Amino acid sequence: xxxxxxxxxxxxxxxxxxxxxxxxxxxxxxxxxxxxxxxxxxxxxxxxxxxxxxxxxxxxxxxxxxxxxxxxxxxxxxxxxxxxxxxxxxxxxxxxxxxxxxxxxxxxxxxxxxxxxxxxxxxxxxxxxxxxxxxxxxxxxxxxxxxxxxxxxxxxxxxxxxxxxxxxxxxxxxxxxxxxxxxxxxxxxxxxxxxxxxxxxxxxx
Amino acid sequence: xxxxxxxxxxxxxxxxxxxxxxxxxxxxxxxxxxxxxxxxxxxxxxxxxxxxxxxxxxxxxxxxxxxxxxxxxxxxxxxxxxxxxxxxxxxxxxxxxxxxxxxxxxxxxxxxxxxxxxxxxxxxxxxxxxxxxxxxxxxxxxxxxxxxxxxxxxxxxxxxxxxxxxxxxxxxxxxxxxxxxxxxxxxxxxxxxxxxxxxxxxxxx
DNA sequence: GTATAATACGAACGGTCGTGCTATTATTGT
DNA sequence: ACAATAATAGCACGACCGTTCGTATTATAC
Numbered sequence: 001x002x003x004x005x006x007x008x009x010x011x012x013x014x015x016x017x018x019x020x021x022x023x024x025x026x027x028x029x030x031x032x033x034x035x036x037x038x039x040x041x042x043x044x045x046x047x048x049x050x051x052x053x054x055x056x057x058x059x060x061x062x063x064x065x066x067x068x069x070x071x072x073x074x075x076x077x078x079x080x081x082x083x084x085x086x087x088x089x090x091x092x093x094x095x096x097x098x099x100x101x102x103x104x105x106x107x108x109x110x111x112x113x114x115x116x117x118x119x120x121x122x123x124x125x126x127x128x129x130x131x132x133x134x135x136x137x138x139x140x141x142x143x144x145x146x147x148x149x150x151x152x153x154x155x156x157x158x159x160x161x162x163x164x165x166x167x168x169x170x171x172x173x174x175x176x177x178x179x180x181x182x183x184x185x186x187x188x189x190x191x192x193x194x195x196x197x198x199x200x201x202x203x204x205x
Numbered sequence: 206x207x208x209x210x211x212x213x214x215x216x217x218x219x220x221x222x223x224x225x226x227x228x229x230x231x232x233x234x235x236x237x238x239x240x241x242x243x244x245x246x247x248x249x250x251x252x253x254x255x256x257x258x259x260x261x262x263x264x265x266x267x268x269x270x271x272x273x274x275x276x277x278x279x280x281x282x283x284x285x286x287x288x289x290x291x292x293x294x295x296x297x298x299x300x301x302x303x304x305x306x307x308x309x310x311x312x313x314x315x316x317x318x319x320x321x322x323x324x325x326x327x328x329x330x331x332x333x334x335x336x337x338x339x340x341x342x343x344x345x346x347x348x349x350x351x352x353x354x355x356x357x358x359x360x361x362x363x364x365x366x367x368x369x370x371x372x373x374x375x376x377x378x379x380x381x382x383x384x385x386x387x388x389x390x391x392x393x394x395x396x397x398x399x400x401x402x403x404x405x406x407x408x409x410x
Numbered sequence: 411g412t413a414t415a416a417t418a419c420g421a422a423c424g425g426t427c428g429t430g431c432t433a434t435t436a437t438t439g440t
Numbered sequence: 441a442c443a444a445t446a447a448t449a450g451c452a453c454g455a456c457c458g459t460t461c462g463t464a465t466t467a468t469a470c
Binding site: 049057 | 426427428429430431
């Protein structure tokens, strides 16, 4: 007897993963607020109610999308970076992985969900904003932590302001995202790479 | 006979202005895509159909909102800056007016429409994206022009890269917007002010 | 003072939204 | 093989979406 599992409906866990993967793509181009259950169901190939049953309400669906997006970022950027030896190598790795993450059009065709979600939600209090806020703060703290370690092991000067360093790096990422995606600026990548080098060199021991 | 003009419906031009003013506020918090005609009509205090008659369709309404937002920015930031004498004073004025513009919660309670619109529309081709793209390119060109003039009159070094200068300044603005609005970061204003000073000093003659 | 044009309203349209309820189907444990 | 359980579909709901249309009101022009 042939294994029908492949063409049969997927088990819950797998289905949920499939739904969320597709939802991330939509969120990436339409924004986290631009998702509708009908559209998502159509794309996944199941009924609205069938899909809806996996999430008790829409907020929950959106929250799970953000959770998955966050996990995706951590896996693609932060973890690889923190596997590098502490100090400058780790900071450089973080930057490079981040850039690669932003340039990866296959899994996130519309750019970073968190970048757009941040600007969508900044004036809309609620669970979603809370989550984004928390994730972003986490990210920034980790950046600052990496900078502090680089100071400790004398890769960066002790006068280095880690808040300033993290804020600038984050600003450059936003600027890159904007210039690349909205303005199609041909030099976007060169600009951010130079700015990063400059930022590092200005604080190098 | 008393003059009923005051409590009578406003004349077209005035009404449209009233509508767009209110629409800008909504767009500022809900995003340019988050506007609905019903909600807007309610806020303005007129019927959906009555309001709709001023715009042949919704795209047009959104476009006019962006147009007005653009005009608002030009009037509040660019024009005052370009009234200052060319060179550094003009660049400093531009920065200061920009910051004041972003901090003005009364007219734009939800932050700059263009900032959020940029991230909303970057993957949604159409008239709206085209307009934002054009406006932003204009803004950047004007920034670069101001930098070039500062180079010409020897306020800034001839080695100054005006593309880089404009891109960094814009990135800082995005970073500020994000840290202030989404993360409530207490140092946001200090960070951008320092970064701006640093950017100027690095290129000062 | 009347004709005309501008302006706004109310009601209704076909769609889609998020969300329940119920029945059916598929998977699992025995 | 069969009962128990989980997953999905079908259908309907009220609300709101953008949009159209006919009508009433108001301002302007003659």
